[in-house]
Amino acid sequence: MTDARIDYAAVFRALPGMVALLTPQLVYADANEEFLRMSGRTREQLINRHLFDVFPDNPNDPTSTGMRNLEASLRRVLATGERDAMALQRYDVESIERPGQWEERFWSPINAPVHGPDGEVVLLVHRVEEVTELIRARGGPTGGRARVLEAELYTRARELQELNERLRQAHAREREVALALQKAMLPAPQQMGHHRAAVRYRPAVGALNVCGDWYDLVDLVGGNRIGVAVGDVVGHGLEAAGVMGQLRSALTAASRVAVGPAQALDVLGRFAHVVDGAESATAVTTFIDFDDHTITYSSAGHPPPALVHTDGRVEFLDQATDPPLDARPDPVPRPQACTAFTDGAAVVLYTDGLIERRGEDIGTGLDRLATCLTRHKHADPEALADAVLQEMLPPGGATDDTALIIVRL
Structure with missing residues (x-):
């Protein structure tokens, strides 16, 4: 049977488990028959309504946090573009027949993103395993074991939630430290002298996705020359920030004495070989x-x-491309190329977070960047940098760091 002959709408409706689709605004877009049956809602009571309007937390029970936990999971999926499996959750679900009365339910959710052509999350798949009957089994020895299982599962779920919350808080603190370290190590705009330049750094969405990328602008010895560079360290967090700082400083020093950019990268590659965490780092x-x-x-x-x-x-400028730093066991001289410019041109350096999107060829991102730069070709560097970020990055932020430096020539 070919895809063209499969009625996927009918397949979705007939799925044996509870499955619903939500928009990025957390509005129900669709739900299969099992979700409607097990949740006790009709299609009219569910579709085009907000999550909290359909399933609010029980206002009479401050320990009823299932829906708030679900919202946090869904927003993590929106921010990261990755699926999120939740611990077993206890929900208080308001009875449709008896408003104001709440039924205790136990659901085990998994939330996953659906990506659009541009890599953005366009829908959320919310799949639920209903385990209420198992947890609430009554009567006889089987019921007794079920009650013990209920207590153990619920205790473990609360412990996992508390652990996840502590981890998120620790990650948030690490992110703050990493951002401060990033700010301290990267040159500020006022350090760029008389050159008309703009710099931007946008950390990725997520607690630890920060500090892998860097940029630099340095006055070179001899003549009216400057060196402009960007780089990307594999990994995130404080460790990547430390590696980034070492590579940036090493390239700055090498650029001041090198005869050309290829020699500067040769020196940087040898330095990266002895720096833990610098493997596969890139730079231009x-x-x-x-x-x-x-x-x-x-x-x-x-x-x-x-x-x-x-x-x-x-x-x-793609005529002098070589493997990443420390990619070769025995380094060989790197290539370099030269091109001419006229007064009023601009050079734009960036990291891959600006152009790469999930499921998209890198050429598409480069074409999108070229179109944006042509559209704003006469803008000053600051305005051009703002326009590039606004048009190139997803509205909710990219899942990778983005560094950008623009110099008007």
Whole structure:
């Protein structure tokens, strides 16, 4: 049977377990027959209504937190784009026939995202395993064992919830420290002298997804030259922040004495070899000569910089790309290339969080960036940076860090 002959709407309705679809606004978009039957709601009482309107927490019982826990799980799925399996939850469900009376239910939910073509979460799949009958079994020795099982399951569920909450709090504290470390180690805009430049850093959504990316701008020795670079460290959190700081400092020092960007990356690769956590890190650096109107560049496994010409044409600097730092057991000299620019052009360096989306070819992200840069080709660096982030990043934030640096030439 081919996909064209399968009635997937009928399959959804006939699924044996409880399954509902919610919008990112937590409004019920659909539900199968089992969900309607087990929840005691009709389609009219469910579809196009908000989660809390259909299933509010019991206002008479402060320990009734099932729906609030469910909302937190759904919002985690929206933020991360990853499925979330919840511990067993106790819910108080208001009776339709007897408003104001609440029925105790035990549900084990799993929530999963449905991604649209642009990688954004467009729907939430809410699947529920109904275990109330098992938990509430009564009578005889079987019932006694069920009551013991109920107490054990409920106790374990509460312990897991408390542990998850402590972990989230610890992650939040680590995120705050990592962000402070990021701010301290990356150059502020005022450090960029007379160059018309703008920098942006957007941490990924999620508690620990921060501090893997970095940017740098440094005055080079000899002539009217600057070095502009970005890089990406594999991993997140404080460990990645520490590695990021070491690599950025090493590249800054190497750029000041290297004859070109390729040699600077050669030195950085050798340094990365002795830094734990620097494996597979990527970086791209450009040496901009304002007297000769040239950009010399070299990339270690990083997305290519974009040169926005004054006529709006976007040239991706992709003619000197090599594997990531420390990717080769025996390093060899890296390639570099050179291109010319005219006054008024702009160079844009960024990390992969700006262009990569789940299930999408990287070329699509590069095309989207080129279109955005052409549309705003005459904007000053600050306005251009704001426009790029607004148009390129998903409304709810990206699932990877994003660093961006723009220099008007």
